[in-house]
Amino acid sequence: MAGLRDERATAIIPSSYCWDDPMTRYWQDLKVGDTFSTSDSLTLSREDILEFAAEFDPQPYHLDKDAAEASIFGGLCASGWQVSAMMMRLLTDTFHDQAIALLGVASVQQMRWKIPVFAGDSLRADITVIDSNETSGQAGIGTLDVEIQVSNQKEQAVIVLQNRLLIPHGELEVAHG
Amino acid sequence: MAKRPYIRSRWFEDIPVGEFHVFGSHTFSELEIIEFGKKYAPEIYHTDPVAALDTYYRGLIASGWHLTAVWMRMMVDYMEHFARGVQDGRRNGAGLGLQDLEWFQPVRPGHTLTYTYEIIEKSDKVVRDQWGIIKSRNEAFNQYNEPVMSFTIDILAERNPELLAS
Numbered sequence: 001m002a003g004l005r006d007e008r009a010t011a012i013i014p015s016s017y018c019w020d021d022p023m024t025r026y027w028q029d030l031k032v033g034d035t036f037s038t039s040d041s042l043t044l045s046r047e048d049i050l051e052f053a054a055e056f057d058p059q060p061y062h063l064d065k066d067a068a069e070a071s072i073f074g075g076l077c078a079s080g081w082q083v084s085a086m087m088m089r090l091l092t093d094t095f096h097d098q099a100i101a102l103l104g105v106a107s108v109q110q111m112r113w114k115i116p117v118f119a120g121d122s123l124r125a126d127i128t129v130i131d132s133n134e135t136s137g138q139a140g141i142g143t144l145d146v147e148i149q150v151s152n153q154k155e156q157a158v159i160v161l162q163n164r165l166l167i168p169h170g171e172l173e174v175a176h177g
Numbered sequence: 178m179a180k181r182p183y184i185r186s187r188w189f190e191d192i193p194v195g196e197f198h199v200f201g202s203h204t205f206s207e208l209e210i211i212e213f214g215k216k217y218a219p220e221i222y223h224t225d226p227v228a229a230l231d232t233y234y235r236g237l238i239a240s241g242w243h244l245t246a247v248w249m250r251m252m253v254d255y256m257e258h259f260a261r262g263v264q265d266g267r268r269n270g271a272g273l274g275l276q277d278l279e280w281f282q283p284v285r286p287g288h289t290l291t292y293t294y295e296i297i298e299k300s301d302k303v304v305r306d307q308w309g310i311i312k313s314r315n316e317a318f319n320q321y322n323e324p325v326m327s328f329t330i331d332i333l334a335e336r337n338p339e340l341l342a343s
Contacts, residue, residue: 014215016224056246058253072270072308072333080272081249085217085242092218102220103233105241108278108328113271141233172233 011045017092021099027134027142027167030100034129038094041153042086044078046119052082077116083123083159084111087150090125103141103166111161115152122153130162134169141168186259188337189309194299198259200251200292205239207286213243226286238283244290244317244326245278251292270308270333278328282319290317290325297329303341308333 053062057079060067068076078086088105095102117123131145143164150159207226214223218240221228226237284290298312311334317326 012216014212015219016215016221017219018221018225018228052246056250058250072305079246079249081242081246085213085240085246088218088240088242089216092220104220104222104280106280108275110274110276111278112274116271168233 011043012048012086012089015093017096023099024171025098025100027132027144027169030129030132030144030167032129032132036094036098036100036127038090038124038126039097040093041122041124042090042093043120043122044082044086044117046076049076049078049082049119052085053079056081073116075116075118077118080113080159083113083117083150086117086123087125087148087159087161090123090150091127091148094125094127101168103168106136106143106164106166108161108163109145111159111163113159114157117152117158121158123150123158125150136166138166140170140172141166143167186256188340189299189311189334190337190340192296192299192311192334194296196296198255198294200248200255200294202289202291203247203251204289205243205247205284205286207237210237210239210243210284210286213246214240217242234283236285238285239288241278241280241326244280244284245328247290248292248315248317248326252294255294270304270335273310273331273333275328275330278326280326282323282325284319284325289320292317300331303336304333306341307335307338309336310334 049062053059061071061073061077062068062079065076092102126149128147129144130147133143136143144167145162145164147162148160149157152158211224211226214220222232222234222238223240229235229237293316295314296311297314300310300312302310304310310331312329312331314329315327316324319325
């Protein structure tokens with residue numbers, strides 16, 4: 001899953017996961033204090049940054065090298081929202097590696113963008129379970145509160161957040177019709 | 178690529194608490210939901226419209242981080258329009274962080290979200306001798322006027338250098 005080092009290429013490899021693992025872990029298999037880390041880091045290329053910025057955040061410091069160097073960031077850097085999206089990718093990859101069923105994020109209590117992410121930076125995530133609740137308001141689904149830190153290759157925290165994940169108690173029956 | 182202007186038309190001091198803006202609306206297509214999902218949130222309910230039918234969500238839904246990314250685009254476009262004709266380029270700064278981001282309703286292909294922005298607090302703190310902090314409440318509503326997402330965010334806005342010097 002590691003991103004390509006070639007800065008001309010898009011490093012984020014599209015994927016699609018389903019829970020086909022017979023050893024899938026559910027809400028009751030997880031507890032406060034559990035920690036998970038990404039096995040491979042993901043690299044954000046210049047192309048990835050420009051592509052995301054053109055679609056979602058077309059401000060000069062995400063699109064133009066000179067404007068970026070004159071800005072508060074000091075260089076061409078990723079949109080904070082792309083960093084947040086990368087956090088979700090790292091979380092999804094990690095939970096898939098761990099065979100944990102994930103029904104998404106219910107809420108984010110707090111998120112801080114600490115330092116900019118520049119082209120070529122490699123990102124990894126550390127995830128710690130800080131709270132667990134059997135009910136979520138939806139039948140058959142519990143919540144896990146986790147703290148997530150995404151770090152770059154220099155071990156600097158780039159984004160830190162606390163959020164509430166939705167984790168099913170088991171395979172959910174889907175009613176059709 | 179055409180250069181785009183900086184997007185603040187006013188100094189921090191001139192932006193009033195309580196001001197309310199409707200950034201605009203965006204309709205989410207199936208294709209863009211899938212493209213975003215495959216890159217950033219590759220669970221099948223974000224990537225595969227057929228397989229998604231057998232999941233809890235009973236169909237394809239957009240990633241919550243897709244909704245926030247579109248919020249950013251709506252804000253940039255709106256602020257550029259708001260700043261049209263301003264030549265001296267007061268700068269917009271970085272986002273520092275957000276609080277209480279919640280998603281209430283799934284967004285499916287064809288759904289249209291309308292994004293609103295309200296300035297709720299201005300901090301007295303001066304960041305790096307140049308910036309003020311503006312806190313805003315942001316919400317998105319779907320085509321049935323149901324709330325879909327909300328959060329507050331702290332964003333830097335440039336302070337008036339003449340007022341700072343005095």
